[in-house]
Structures are given as C-alpha cells and as structure tokens.
Amino acid sequence: MAPPRLRLTGLHSALAGPFNLSVDAGECIAVSGPSGSGKSLLLRMIADLDPNQGEVWLDEQPRSGIPAPVWRRQVLYNAAETGWWHEDVAPHFQRATLAAARALVPRLDLPPDLLDGPVLRLSTGERQRLALVRALVHDPTVLLADEPTGALDADTTALVETVLGERMATGMAIIMVSHSHEQACRLGHRQFHMRDRHLHPA
Amino acid sequence: MTPILLHPGDIAIASALILLDAALSVALQLRLHWQLGIAAARMVLQLVLIGFVLRAVFALGLPWLTLLVIVVMVAIAGREVAARPEQRLRHFGNHLVGGAAVAMATLITALLALTTAIRPHPWYDPHYAIPLAGIVLGSVLNGGSLALDSVLGGVVRERAAVEAQLALGAPFMRAMRGLIRSSVRRGLLPTINQMAAAGIITLPGIMTGQILAGMDPLEAAKYQILLMFLLSGGSGLAAVAVVYLAVWRLTDDRQRLRLDRLIAKQHGPKP
Numbered sequence: 043m044a045p046p047r048l049r050l051t052g053l054h055s056a057l058a059g060p061f062n063l064s065v066d067a068g069e070c071i072a073v074s075g076p077s078g079s080g081k082s083l084l085l086r087m088i089a090d091l092d093p094n095q096g097e098v099w100l101d102e103q104p105r106s107g108i109p110a111p112v113w114r115r116q117v118l119y120n121a122a123e124t125g126w127w128h129e130d131v132a133p134h135f136q137r138a139t140l141a142a143a144r145a146l147v148p149r150l151d152l153p154p155d156l157l158d159g160p161v162l163r164l165s166t167g168e169r170q171r172l173a174l175v176r177a178l179v180h181d182p183t184v185l186l187a188d189e190p191t192g193a194l195d196a197d198t199t200a201l202v203e204t205v206l207g208e209r210m211a212t213g214m215a216i217i218m219v220s221h222s223h224e225q226a227c228r229l230g231h232r233q234f235h236m237r238d239r240h241l242h243p244a
Numbered sequence: 245m246t247p248i249l250l251h252p253g254d255i256a257i258a259s260a261l262i263l264l265d266a267a268l269s270v271a272l273q274l275r276l277h278w279q280l281g282i283a284a285a286r287m288v289l290q291l292v293l294i295g296f297v298l299r300a301v302f303a304l305g306l307p308w309l310t311l312l313v314i315v316v317m318v319a320i321a322g323r324e325v326a327a328r329p330e331q332r333l334r335h336f337g338n339h340l341v342g343g344a345a346v347a348m349a350t351l352i353t354a355l356l357a358l359t360t361a362i363r364p365h366p367w368y369d370p371h372y373a374i375p376l377a378g379i380v381l382g383s384v385l386n387g388g389s390l391a392l393d394s395v396l397g398g399v400v401r402e403r404a405a406v407e408a409q410l411a412l413g414a415p416f417m418r419a420m421r422g423l424i425r426s427s428v429r430r431g432l433l434p435t436i437n438q439m440a441a442a443g444i445i446t447l448p449g450i451m452t453g454q455i456l457a458g459m460d461p462l463e464a465a466k467y468q469i470l471l472m473f474l475l476s477g478g479s480g481l482a483a484v485a486v487v488y489l490a491v492w493r494l495t496d497d498r499q500r501l502r503l504d505r506l507i508a509k510q511h512g513p514k515p
Contacts, residue, residue: 089411090498110498115413125408127422173408180412 045102047215048117048184050088053096058083058239060096065184070206070216072230073241074223080239081219082122085186088217089119100183118182122189122219124173126161131172134161139179146175150201166193174202178209185209187218191225203229247457259284301370310370314350314377321385322346325486328389331396332507337493342388345485349384350377353478361470379450379471380478383435387479391431392486396506398423399494406501416499420491431483435476442472 046064054060058080065071073081087094090110098105098117105113128134135143140157147154150171156164157172164172170193177185190206191199206229210216220226226233233244262284269277301309322343332338354377358364364372399406402423409419417424442448443465450471454464494502 091407091410091500093496093500093502093504110500111410111413111415114411118413119411121404121408121411123404125402125404125406127402127405127409127419176412 046099047101047213048088048217049099049102051097051099053087053094053098055083055087055092055094057092058087059094061087061241063234063241065215065217067213067215068210069231070210070218070229072226072233073217073219073236074221074226074233074244075236079236081236082188083239084236084241085119085188085217085219088184089114089117089186091119115180116182117184117186118177118180119186120174120177120188120190122192124169126169128161130160131157131164134172134176135179142179143175146178146205147172149205150175151198167195167198170194171198171202178205182214184215184217187216189219189221192221199225298370298374301374305370307366307368310368310373313370313374317374317377317381318347318350319343321350321381324385325388325392325482329393329396331400333396333490333493334505334507337490337505338392341486341489341493342392345388345482345489346381346384348485349388349478349482350380352481353380353384353474356477357470357474376474380474383475384478384482386434387431388482388486390434391427391483392490394427394430395423395487395490398427399501400503400506403501403503410499410501416495416501417491419501424487424491427487428480428483431486432476432480435479439472439476442468448472 044067047067047069048063048065050061050063052060052062061084063071073084075081083092086092088098090098090105090113100108100113100117105117126134132140135157143157144154147157152168152171152175156168161169170190174187174190185206187206191202194202203225206216216229218226218229220229235242235244262280266277266280269275269280297313301313322339322345325342325346326336326338329338333341354373357376358367358373362372362376367373399420406419406423410416438448448468448471451461451464451468454467455461459467494505496502
C-alpha cells in the first residue's frame, strides 16, 4: 500500500487540536462545522501560517526539514477571503504560470480578458475563482481549500468541483472546508466534523 | 554685527498677541483660551528651563553630561515615535523599535556632521553637539513615527494580501515588499516637502535664527543646506530602520505573519 500523501501527527496549538489524520494521494477530506469551531485554524496550521506544534508529513518528508515557503507552495492554503496585492489581475501570476492560468480561466466560466483587467472590477465570485486558479497553477501536492465555492452559484460550483476532481485524479490531495453538506458528499471521500476545535469523524 | 539682545520687556509686548488670541477665543466662543494660556505658559517655562540647562551644560563642558543630555533627548523622541501609531507591538515593541531607530539615525547623522562638516574642537563640544542632535531628532521623530504608523497600520489592513502571498510560497520579505516601500516613502515625504519649500515658501528656522543673530545670509544659507542634508539623511535612516525592525518583529523563523504580536484589536486569525 502506498504511504499517505499527507499525515498530521499530534498537530496542535494553544487554540486547537491535537489533530491526527492521514490523507492519501487523490483523496478529498471534507471538514464541516460551525463558525469559530477551528476549521480555518486547522488549514492554517497545516500550511504553517499560524504557530503550531507537532509534525506534518508530506510523502513521508517531515515539514520541519523543509523551508516554510517551499512547504507552502506544495501544501497550498487557499483562503476563504481572497487577497490581492497589485492593481491589475495579471501581475498576481508569475510569467511562467500565466499561460496555465489562461487555459484554466474559461473552464471556470470566467471571461478570458478578466486576467488583463483591474482587481477592483472583479465580483466576489470572480475573485474566489481567480484565487483558486492562482493556487492551482502552482500544481500543489495538497490543496487546503477554505470554502472554495462559498460565493458561487450551483452551476459554477459544479465547474469548480469538476476541475478539482480532475486534479485529484492526478494525485492531488484536498482538505476542504465546506458549509455545504451536499458538496462534502460529492467531493469528500471522508467527512469530518469540527467541534470545539477537535476533529470528529462524521 | 552683534545680535540684538531681547529684554524681558520686549517679550512681554509680544505676549500681547497671545492675549489677543485669548480675547478672540472668548469673543468667538472657541473655548480655546485655557488651552492657549496653558500651552503658552508651558512653552515659556520649557524654553527658559532648557536655556538654563544648556547654559550650565555648556559652561561645564563635560563629555558625559553632554552625552546624558543627548541620551535623554533620544529617549523622549523614541517614546514619541512609539506613541504615534494606533497599533502597538507587544512587550514594548514600539518603544524598542522607535528607540533603536531614533538612536541609530541620530547618532550616525550627528556624528557625521560633527566629524566632517562642522568639526568643532573638541568634536563633542556641547555648543554644537546638543543643538545638532536636537534638530536632527526633530526630523528623525517625524520620519520615524510616520513610517512606523504606516507599516503597522498597513500590515493589519493588508493582512489578506500578505498572507495570500505567503500561502503561495512567497518568502516573508517578498510578501512585505509593497508595504515596506510605501512605509519608507511615507516617512521620507515630509523631508522632501521641506526641502522643496525651503527658501521659497518658507525661510527655514535655522536660517532665520542665524540671520537674526547677525550672520551673513549666504553663510546662513550654507548652514541651512548642510542641515537639510542631515535632516533628510536622518529621517531616511530612521524610516528604513523603523520599518525593517517592525517587520522583523512581525515574523518568525517559519516566515509567518505574526499579527498576534500586535496588541489585539480583533485581528487574531479567523478560526
């Protein structure tokens, strides 16, 4: 049997955990739970964006032996609140990834010229999809998706799920926070419920 | 030409202008007359006091005493830099950042001037060292506090943008690049304005003072030019130091953005 893609061993902080979890290549873990229960905290701790103790293993390599930026590019956290640091959309993509972004954009029902416009003109749903594109063009090994379709209607949600499904077929693992039970059932191979900052199998 | 010395009576006549302001405040119900009176009284007291202190320090000419006066001035300026921003770094971080930056910027600029351009004998002559440190401090305080306010306020406002870059694998310093730039720029703007306006819109204080004290206007202008260079150097150094020290306090060995190091105003990570 192949070793797990991602493994959490005693991952905890003063605020949440401990978490122990194994995720296989191509597997999607769906995490649900009330606001403030610690779902985003868990994803942020795995990405090493918040202080935490314990260990995370990527293909059996310990996180502590990998520089933080390298780790985050492979175990990529896609926040619910999208962040932008340039006026226009295109500079948010590296030159090398812009072509991949142009290929992905129409698949999420986004007009291709959106990439050449300013961020200010984007709707919340467009921002959310573009942020996902920005994450996926890095080809992460694990995607930590925080409410990836929170601002999207049913049709667009289906497009996003199709793209995520294709990535999983090539080995990408996903830990997804979702408020939608249906989405958790559609995408999630296993479902967990976050309660009082602890993870319980659902 | 010797300076025209002022007598207390001359100053008393000028103080009639404060009374005029106070009368205006009463007449127009501005309710400023008390504040005005207290501020004027404070100003007179502070200046007379510093006059006496400096006279004594100059007369004694002791190096350690000169140093003590400058250290006190630096400490007060450092506190002011720390107090301006709305955001505070924990564990007196603002004070450490402000104090270190102010001390470094003032020391470098003042020492440079004392050992190269002005060159009094001895170089630490309090006649030169203290006023020079004082005027450099004013500019350093201005640049440092604006830059610190900008970087601490900016990092809270732009948290999502910084963290999005970190999450995509950017090193911390690259994720902070835009913020660092805009904060240093903010600290430098007042000096640039000051230099651009000097001599056309305003006659700078030092030059005015020296002309009033009987110095040739061209000589006074040369002094002012030297000081402007020192001031811009000082505030530039202070702005850069404040920003990099603050940024360094806001990260850790795993290149995270540690907003928990700011005194919380609901900016903790969203659970």
